[in-house]
Amino acid sequence: MKLKNLLSGLLILTAALSTTAQEKAEFKPSGKASGKVFFNYHYDMTNGTKKESSFEIQRAYFGYKYHISKDFTASVTFDVGQNEGGSDYTAYLKKAQLDWKMSPVVKLSLGMIGLEQFSDQESFWGYRYIMKSFNDQYGFGSSADLGIKANIKITDKLYANAFVINGEGYKKIQDEDGKQKIGADLVFKNKGLIAKFYADANTTTVVDNGGNEKDVTVSALAAFVGYKFCDHFKMGAEYNKLINGSKYSKAADNHDLDGLSVYSTYIVNKKVEVFGRYDYLNSNKLDGETEKWNLSKNGSAITTGVQYAPAKGVKMALNYQGFMHKDTSIEDKSLLFVNFEFKF
Structure with a gap:
């Protein structure tokens, strides 16, 4: 009986100490700033090119993430990149997101x-x-x-994501229609394997050549x-396919794109990696046409090179990038790049 009472007392004492330790280790809000820059030098070997070489900063990201509580995290990211319609470098609001961990298996994000x-x-x-x-x-x-999404952990290996967004x-x-894009995906991860299927749809009102309005669904x-x-x-x-669109945000009836x-x-x-990509x-042919509607941009791209990462947060790569046009009247592209990524 004494041994039983002693064990009971030890269990109660352990529980009390554990509760006290948890209370002392209360959550403390904290935040962290981050930045990332994509810089390159490239030499264009394409026949007939006028701008043979150039230094570029393609992207610069600046962000801040703040852990409000155990269940809520806020983050803001600005994307500074080239803009054909304005200055060479324009800052965009890339992300202004609130994450809410509603349960161990569901996380909601909005903004x-x-x-x-x-x-x-x-x-x-x-x-990237x-x-x-x-x-x-x-x-x-x-x-x-802009919109809302839910990430759902179905099992330890299967995940789902569903969203409703503006679509632009x-x-x-x-846009003036005020119609949203909806979509979802399933992702399976097991050791070295990852498999994913994704689908979305967005209905947009377009005006045909006769001036008539028509709803077209871009998928x-x-x-x-x-x-x-x-x-x-x-x-x-x-493998990817775009249906009824010249771009994800530009509806075009019967205009399809696909690719591998x-x-x-x-x-x-x-520190050293060798990579390649193809x-x-x-695109499809429109009724009554002899050539595919996107012929001038159809073709094959090859990227291959060597990456060297001398320190944490710094990457550099010597690589070749080429594009072979389906339209034989257009000169194939051939460029040599030295790319850098540095981040904090």
Whole structure:
């Protein structure tokens, strides 16, 4: 009996000490600033080019993330990039997002939110400072938009994301129709494997050549599979399709785009990587036309190079980028790049 009472007393004392420790380790709000810059020098070897070489800053990101409580986090990011309609460098509000961890399996995000259409592909590709992922590069979707999304953990290996957004991207305000884009994706992760399927739809009112209004639904589909075979080699492939749009934000009845992207990386060591990527972009023929509507931009892209990371937060890569046009009347592009990414 004495032993039983002693054990009971120890359990009560342990629980009390644990509660006191938890109370002392109360959550303290905290924040952190961040920045990232994409810089490059390139030499254009394309026949007939006038601007042979140039230094560029393609992007500069500045952000701040603040942990309000255990369940709420706020973040703001500004994107400084080139703008054809104004100055060479214009600051955009890229993200103004509130994350609410509603439960261990559901997180809600609202405001100017980061989107999931190509986030996994971009992360697996791993060289955003050199080239955007396929969907972003060819206008199949935007990386951020105004709206709300829910990330749901179905199992330890299966995740879902559903969203409602304006549909115009983070550089434009809501259009006059006031119609939203809806979409969802499923992501499966298991050890070295990642598989993803994505779909969205956005109905927009357009005016045809006769002046008549018509509702057209722009849809994007994406399927992606990536696999890390070992500590030194990984490979990914994705297929993407855009239906009834010349761009994700520009409805065009019966104008479709589709394409394939395949990429791989060989990791030599912690500082050196060798990478390669192949893209293929295609479009359909319109009724009564002999050529595909996007022929001048259809073709294949090749990117290959070597990355060196001398320190944490610094990356540099010597790489070749080429584009072979389907339209033989257009000169194929051929460029040599030295890209840098530095962040804090």
